[in-house]
Amino acid sequence: METDRDKTTQVVRSAALAGAGVSGVFCLVVSVLLLVNILQLKLNDPLNAPSLVALRAQYAGQPSDESLKVQIRALDLMARRAFFASQQQLRLGGFLLLGGAGVGISLLILAGLLATAHPDPRHLPPLEAIWARRAGLRRGLKLAAGALLALALAAWIGADRDLGRYQVMTPASARAKWVPAIPVPSPAERLKNWPNFRGPDGNGVSPARNIPTRWNGKTGEGIKWKLTLPRAGFSSPIVWGKRIFLTAGDGAAREIYGVDADRGTLLWTAVVTNVPGAPGELPEVAESTGLAASTPATDGERVYAVFGTGELFCTDWEGRPVWSRFLGKPENHYGHSSSLLVVDGLLIVQFDGTSRARVLALDSRTGRTVWERERPAVSWASPICVDTGRRKELILCDSVGVESYNPANGVTWWRQDCLGGEAAPSAAYAGGLVFVASDFARASGLRLTGTGGVEVAWQWEEALPDTASLLATSQLVFMATRDRAVVCLKAKDGVRLWQQEFASQCYASPILAENRVYALDRDGVMHIFEAAEEYKPVATCPLGENAGATPAFAEGRIYIRGLRNLYGIGE
């Protein structure tokens, strides 16, 4: 009887143990499957499958491709199915694991309860070994302490005590790189266009060819089209592909226009509204500056514009708002007039006022600040960004001097305090020399040195520009001065080569194209002369309308903004 009961107990216990083993194996299999599932989901996330992403990108380029649409729909459905199926599997697997573990553990407990075997003291170490055990514990402690000390020593040797110098990237975040949503346009692409004030680098040089030299706005000769603008503004037009963008504004409204470059039709008007934080009250500005003096900028994907109100506005290609920011009310007695510049996905905003002067670099996708630097003084000049062959330099003028920054992070490369008065002309760069000038102060030629700084090559104090920016070739420097003249200096040493007076002063900055200088005066007359060591006029073309904006150049075309009209000149 007793043995029977014992036997039954034994059998039940063995069965329980076997069952526990089976459920253990089951749990193991399920967990391996679950892990594989999780890893799979982690490694190739169906919702962000490369094939789907690539298809979507392709579709963005060819929106009319019907077969692409069908493909995307099919793949999208598949991805969702795969995702939710694996979610379902995870949940099911979890419950299976739970059930298996529950059964297994219950059986183990049952087997434990039915156990008849006693713990066997015969396997224990002899009592006399207690001293050896203590010795073992001591040894273990010393070993552990020694290991910790060794670890500390290794850390002391290996770790760099400078906060910034040890590698602190986690692998996961290291993979998440800052990638502009839209590829940054290549230099060649920028060169083909006129993306901001004074051309590709903001340096006043156009690589375009077949530039017209003969037109007359009064007779219509050479004029391809003429567009009357709804509102006025002193900002200059910019060109990208077949689109021209300009800004206009007054107390009633600030607007951005998109114009068809071939036909001269107004494609869209973006009205600046709902800028978060903008107070609605207008700053006081001079009549000659207005609220739309700053030239917009584009990167071929979006258009950025800043106004005298401190409103910064970004639209997409069709004039729909993307983001906007209020920079603060400009503290500026003429009105804010510095233009925008896009450098490698960063929108550079020179925001020099009499107080709170600063330069910001914003993420062009979102308008968020990437870096920001305080500036020493007010200015009305615009940033230029040139590649000196060694590095990119972002060169900004203010009413004290000129400063060059690393466009990527705003760190100063060099600074030279050689300006004065009220700085409105922007710098020019050519052949290793930076040229700056401001009225009631002086013009300077600054040579970049091998150590990354600058030295003053020459200075000139006679006739100085007050509005128009400088223009330079590797041999010559041109300045349109306040007293209605254009002065040509030798780039190397600042010696005057010639000086030519016109009937009116140039507000527009002179532009170099096909080795000819185009200088537009306030009467709307374009003076074209050769960029040579002596004055060689090529042509004089009237617009028939006053003008202050710097013209934009494209292949075979010039776009000139008069006070009321925009002209497309050329074939």
Place this chain on the structure above:
Amino acid sequence: MGLFLYLFCLSGLVQGAEPPSRFPKPEFETGYVQPLTQCPAPRAAYLEWVDVGVLAGALALTAWLAIRKRSRRGILAMTVFSILYFGFFRRGCICPVGSIQNVAASLSSTSFLLPWTVVLLFLLPLVFALFFGRVFCAAVCPLGAIQDVMIRRPVRLPRVVSGALGLIPYLALGLAILYAVTGAGFVVCRHDPFVGFFRLGGTVTMLVSGAVFLLLGIFVARPYCRFLCPYSVLLNWAARFAARPVTITPDECVNCRLCEASCPFDCILPTTPDRPPETRPVARRRLGWAVALVPAAVMLGAVAGFAMHTVFAAGHPVVRLAGRIALEERLQMREYTLESEAFRGTGQPLAQLDAEARAILARFRIGSTVMGGVLGLVVGGQLVGLALWSRRKTYEIDNGNCLSCGRCFEYCPVGRPGGKGAGQDHGN
């Protein structure tokens, strides 16, 4: 200064909870009524008190089962209950183990206030340990419970190994407090190996480490509890002063060694030979050396802790971010991490971040040095303890390490009916 003020104003505008309103609110003509945004309420507050009540009840019941009833089966039933309730039902987060960090953070910061439920969660097991030993470990802690049912073929670890591994809980406790106090986060929760099972999901490392611990637990009884759990240090010290801890036998010990063989945690102190195998002068010299070593160990530990502080500080997100930004600035990298991009988006000056990181680093310097010193003290103290000789005529429980699981008295042949050994005897 002006710039800072301005940034402050700007952030104030952003904080103003008014999102950019690019499109005006539509004026509906069809009588359409805007639906309200639905927000399900969190778990009711009184349920937290229910949890604390259940914890207190479970502790009391386990203490009664272990000390009065001396029922291993009862404790086993409690184990199953804890796995189900605290584990799977409450998803492992009624957790006094993790509450150490809340307590440390609250003590170091005036703004981090604890709810009473969390205070009680932290205190109850310790108070019980002061009176009844580690009944919390016996069957209430879900992390221990799930390991306890896995024990099948426990091996007796060599003393060298258990002595060395026994230092890790102190290190874990130190790090848990260090990271909580410096605001780096709760590392114990982050590396909890079993909570993934209770939630039926978690990171791969969490699940894998949990599985490893459970499988290891078949042979090495409750490895997490003995060689990692930071709360075990506190419970250990409280249980050493326990008023009425579990006892092996209710009566005279017959020195059968069954209890010693049954304990999977190696917590039964066997009887000693009548006299130590060493001569008195040798023992004295050993003790003298151990005592003399204590200040040296503290010093050495403090120096080691100081040396480690940058390594520990690298675990703090702000220090990591500052390091990353410094790297980006120096190399003029444009490949931002999500963290550095987010930081740059706030427009906060770099200098401020740098200062913040340096302040945190300074806290790590102090904290890490103190931690190293305490760890040195622990090593020195344990060496002194091991140099002391006390005679035992009966089998005793090592109260600090005993988890009150009840296996020893289940097998004790002395005294009461119902003990398994006794039961077998009756059967024959």
Place this chain on the structure above:
Amino acid sequence: MKTLNQNLTRREFLRGIGRYSLLGLLGWLGLTLGRGLRRGKGTEYVWQIDPEKCTQCGRCATACVLSPSAVKCVHAYVVCGYCNLCGGYHQPNTKTPDTAAENQLCPTAALRRRFIEEPYYQYDVDEALCIGCAKCVKGCGSFGNGSLFLQVRHDRCANCNECAIAAQCPGEAFARVRRSRPYRLRGGVA
């Protein structure tokens, strides 16, 4: 035997001293820690996201201990512009604002839209499908009114002692908030 007893009682006495001093220490700790209650402040907390700090990095979808994440997109209808072309619903550069898959931004089609009246559409989030990836939040924030944003949904959240997403949030947008005000909604709805 007598010495043994004396030894025992002495040891017991010392243990008692240790026990009650530790108890006193714990009591002091409890009172110190309970200061929140003494000041009459409710300190029970839950985790929540500050939408203004959220950078839409996408980690909410992957870092949560739950799968799918307890973080979902929430729609504040009072803020919504009910646009036909929706920055949160449609892919950027969508030419035809319809519900076709190639034009949808949401990877799981959790965002649904319903025609109300010309030209307005109502957008709803299907939380059973939403994985909290914040793609729509980003779109709505940059092109629209920002009426879509992420929130921890407390019917799903396990309220971990340390939120696994908070530990990885690059914008430090996660914070413990009072249980009595468990959401941070836009548009002032409670």
